[in-house]
Amino acid sequence: MNTVKTKxxxxxxxxxxxxxxxxxxxxxxxxxxxxxxxxAPLCSDCHQDWRSAMDHTGDxxxxxxxxxxxxxxxxxxxxxxxxxxxCHAHKxxxxxxxxxxxxxxxxxxxxxxxxxxxxxDGRIDPASCMKCHGRSNNERCRxxxx
Amino acid sequence: MKNIQSHYDQQxxxxxxxxxAVTVVFLLSTLFIPTxxxxxxxxxxxxxxxxxxxxxxSSKILRVYEYLDFSVQNMGNETISFHTGGxxxxxxxxEEFGHKSANDLQYSYLSFKSKTDNTVVNLGRVMVFEGVxxxxxxxxxxxxxxxxxxxxxxFGGSPVETGSDMPGNNVIYGSRLSHxxxxxxxxxxxxxxxxxxxxxxxxEEGIDIWVHPIEKVDLTGRSSYNDVTKGWMEQSYALMLGxxxxxxxxxxxxxxxxxxxxxxxTMSAFTLQSGLIQPNEKVRALGGEASYPITDQVLIxxxxxxxxxxxxxxxxxxxxxxxxxxxxxxxxxxxYHAMVGDTDKLKYNEYRIYGYKKxxxxxxxxxxxxxxxxNAINGVKDSYSASLAAQYELAEAWxxxxxxxxxxxxxFDKDIRVFFKVLYHFGAKGGA
Numbered sequence: 112m113n114t115v116k117t118k119x120x121x122x123x124x125x126x127x128x129x130x131x132x133x134x135x136x137x138x139x140x141x142x143x144x145x146x147x148x149x150x151a152p153l154c155s156d157c158h159q160d161w162r163s164a165m166d167h168t169g170d171x172x173x174x175x176x177x178x179x180x181x182x183x184x185x186x187x188x189x190x191x192x193x194x195x196x197x198c199h200a201h202k203x204x205x206x207x208x209x210x211x212x213x214x215x216x217x218x219x220x221x222x223x224x225x226x227x228x229x230x231x232d233g234r235i236d237p238a239s240c241m242k243c244h245g246r247s248n249n250e251r252c253r254x255x256x257x
Numbered sequence: 258m259k260n261i262q263s264h265y266d267q268q269x270x271x272x273x274x275x276x277x278a279v280t281v282v283f284l285l286s287t288l289f290i291p292t293x294x295x296x297x298x299x300x301x302x303x304x305x306x307x308x309x310x311x312x313x314x315s316s317k318i319l320r321v322y323e324y325l326d327f328s329v330q331n332m333g334n335e336t337i338s339f340h341t342g343g344x345x346x347x348x349x350x351x352e353e354f355g356h357k358s359a360n361d362l363q364y365s366y367l368s369f370k371s372k373t374d375n376t377v378v379n380l381g382r383v384m385v386f387e388g389v390x391x392x393x394x395x396x397x398x399x400x401x402x403x404x405x406x407x408x409x410x411x412f413g414g415s416p417v418e419t420g421s422d423m424p425g426n427n428v429i430y431g432s433r434l435s436h437x438x439x440x441x442x443x444x445x446x447x448x449x450x451x452x453x454x455x456x457x458x459x460x461e462e463g464i465d466i467w468v469h470p471i472e473k474v475d476l477t478g479r480s481s482y483n484d485v486t487k488g489w490m491e492q493s494y495a496l497m498l499g500x501x502x503x504x505x506x507x508x509x510x511x512x513x514x515x516x517x518x519x520x521x522x523t524m525s526a527f528t529l530q531s532g533l534i535q536p537n538e539k540v541r542a543l544g545g546e547a548s549y550p551i552t553d554q555v556l557i558x559x560x561x562x563x564x565x566x567x568x569x570x571x572x573x574x575x576x577x578x579x580x581x582x583x584x585x586x587x588x589x590x591x592x593y594h595a596m597v598g599d600t601d602k603l604k605y606n607e608y609r610i611y612g613y614k615k616x617x618x619x620x621x622x623x624x625x626x627x628x629x630x631x632n633a634i635n636g637v638k639d640s641y642s643a644s645l646a647a648q649y650e651l652a653e654a655w656x657x658x659x660x661x662x663x664x665x666x667x668x669f670d671k672d673i674r675v676f677f678k679v680l681y682h683f684g685a686k687g688g689a
Contacts, residue, residue: 128409135374135402142370150584161440164467164475164497169558169580170507170546174495177477179386180465181435181443184375184400193302193326193342195384196363201393202419204346204359205306205322209676212660213646215611215622216580216588222609223626223642224666227634231605235564235572235598236542237527237534238491238513245522246418247393250354253420254313256526 144188152189172218176242202249300684301327310674312353319350330685336372341365341381364393375408376401385412388433388447389463389481393417396429408435416451420523428452429459443467451521459521460484473499488517508545509562515539539567544574556580570599576607587614604631618650640666648678656680 151171155163165178165185179186186195198207198220208222221229233240244252304324312318326342345360366381379398385391387400387410396414403409413430431449444466451459463481470476478494493511515538519527529536544562551557559577566572576594589612596605606629613622627641634640646660657679664672 128403135404137374137402139370139372139375161437161443161467161469164469164477168505168507169548169556169578170560173509174477174507176386176391177465177467177479177495180388180391180479181445181467181477183386184377191326191328192340192364192384196342199384199391200361200363201417202359202361205308209308209674210304210306210678212624212644212662212676213613213620213622213648213658215613215624215646216582216590222624223628224640224664224668224672227640227667228605228628231596231598231603233526233533235574235596235603236540238515238518238540241519241522241527242391244524245519245527246416246524248419248524250359252524252526254354256524256531 140184141188148189169218172220199243199247201247203247204249204251297332298330298685299328300330301325301682303679303681303683305679307677308674309676311669311672312351313668316351316353318348318353320346320348322346328684336370338368338370339366340368371401374402382417383412383414385431387412387431388445388465388479389461390431390433390447390449392429392431392449394429406437406439408437409433410435418523426452426455440469442469457485461490473501483517483520486517486520488514490514490517490520504547504549506545506547509542510544511542513540513542535566535568537567538569541565554581554583556582572596572598572603585615588612601632605629606631620648620650622646635667637665637667640664642666642672654682 151167153166153168155166162185165182197210206221206225208219211217211219229240248256302325304322306322306324308318308320308322310318322344323346324342324344327340329339332338341362342364343360343362345358347358362382364382364384366379366383368380369378370376377398377400380396382393382395383398384393385398390412392412393416394412394414395417396412398410398412400408400410409432411430411432413428415427416429429449429451431447433445433447435443435445437443444464446462446464448462449459450457460483461481462484463479465477465479467475467477475497476494477497478492480492481490482488483490489512491511491513493513494509496508496510497505498507499505515534516529516536519529519534522528525531526533528534542562542564544560546558546560548556548558557577557579559575561575562573564572564574574594574596576592578590578592580588580590582588590610592607592609594607596603596607598604608627608629609625611622611624613620623643623645625641625643627639629639630637642662642664644660644662646658648656648658650656658677660676662672662674662676664674666672
């Protein structure tokens, strides 16, 4: 009986969603930003709506996850998938700051000798490590953290 | 344990095989379907890196990496595209991990994007960022606008994780329902479930918000709940104020319960049994940053973050920086930060100075970072690293780069690293 009820609820929800979807009629966002942006932009220079909150100020790296979890499509307007995977990788072996050592002006994690410093930062704020390394890590991590 | 790892490796291999199959099918389709072949736009980036350094056991490491990102767009229809990216590595000298080569398929999916309703359907190895989900999945991701400001998304498939030791089937799926009211607020509720060997491995739910109640005030953040341990994992919010005559004030507040937050990980360091993560610990972190551009080219900023633990005590991180930049020409920066933990072992001062300059087709940059520990580590009180980098634009599509880094730190008396790169872009431009 429970299975039948569950199926009925799912069917009703799907019907309702289809009905709601059929009435949406919103225009999709631009697939690509009309102007190529070469430096971290202040979106509010041009956009006065909700997009102005996405100004890429100096501390944007620390809170970019909040926008990504709500607005991936907006990120994709300017950034290709590889921009995310440069840092958010599965078994990445190269630090982003090694791949982009010439981009010294960019905010980037783990610059310089981070091998030793990660022991301190990891004790003080392990949750910040967990976000990227909790379920995606590499063989060098496991040389010590077996 | 080896059998379990082997089983996991087989699962990873199956997942990679599945994503690889998607890749091959769509690359072949561009070749063998004439109507598609004529319409497609190909673009991509090849990044070849050669890294020379010394490993911790003094062996010499010389590695070549090839990163390839490739897109096929306008596949007979401008709403359909295909994207793939991955890397492979080959050791030219000694092996650090007991094998000569490694590789990873980072993403590989066929994408449909509708011109209406922001409908997206991605199939293959996809990255999903939706509410509580920040996952890499071999499977399906879809989202769409609904009416009256509502939106919905969902995903499902096999999780792509590193070093899991759970045998059996691997399934992950989740969804997010959101509502946006113009420029005033956006709120979402989301959930995900991950099963391993038919057991609930993760069950997480969350609420994410962005609120813009009045001009110059934005609040965004997320709360996430662990439905397996029945406790809140994290509350994390950021408040942005300004600009007030160019002055921006940003604040962050977060609260994390270690027992719920570190419940599932594939890295031993993050387990509650590791001795590194304190069980029953809870941490509250409050921070803020104030930034002000003195001129169009000079910006100053100060920041502060305080950590308060139920068990371990307190820690403070604070500092400031000055940045100078001239668009398209060059710039420089200087910064100081201090970490002050509850013991001398957890205290350091960090200094950084950098500069970069463009000379025609040549870009050069220099960077110096010094970390001064309050307590010497392995007899070293000052850990510093200096790097020089140059990149030359041979043509619009070709760039050559090289850098050398010298470091003196608690692990290496003298660590010299050399890095070469050849970058090639082909096809249409656009996007970072």
